[in-house]
Amino acid sequence: MSQPHDILFSTLADPTRRAIFERLCRDGDQTVGALTAQAGVSQPAVSKHLAVLKRAGLVRDRHEGRQTHYSAQLNALAPLVDWTNQMAGFWQSRFDDLEDLLRRMDQ
Template sequence: MSDNNNLRDVFDAIADPTRRKLIRLLSEADELPLHQLTSQFSIGRTAISKHLTILKEAGLVVDRKVGRETRFRLNASPLKEIQDWVVFYSKFWRANMFRLSQLLEEEEK
């Protein structure tokens, strides 16, 4: 779980392809109502609402009521945890590949 005491782990939240698509859709707009998000999927409104709840619990989505409509927007800041993790392992693999390359060059001599 991340250090910001969210209810759900960010890695868990982005593990599902439907949630990743929701994140992408929300990243392309300031704010989207539930019916507009639902129209982008072949699954029902209830299923989309459940996915949005998981994203909200991870702090990735914020919602607000406008009359009878619920609108959603992306809060991308928790994705920094993912970015930091990927950067760490990118450095790890880059260093290990460099060492492997050196070892192979030495063996060729």
């Protein structure tokens, strides 16, 4: 029962973690240190959040010397967009069904 968007929702549900992801979207490639500097939590906490984001495919890491740079992988958001479109589609199709029914009742 664990769809791809399942992992996305739970990964992005945490405000601290989502803020990290947003920062990576906004400002691009960042080191763990740079992210920690504004995260409001300890460095290990940031590292754990990054690990979760990585498992969800939302970030990539790149090692450069003793630093690790992380960057956002925006295409990982696709299932989220798909899910939203699907919900909208259900809604629309029921609306169409209703219109269809009303049209039948009119004639």
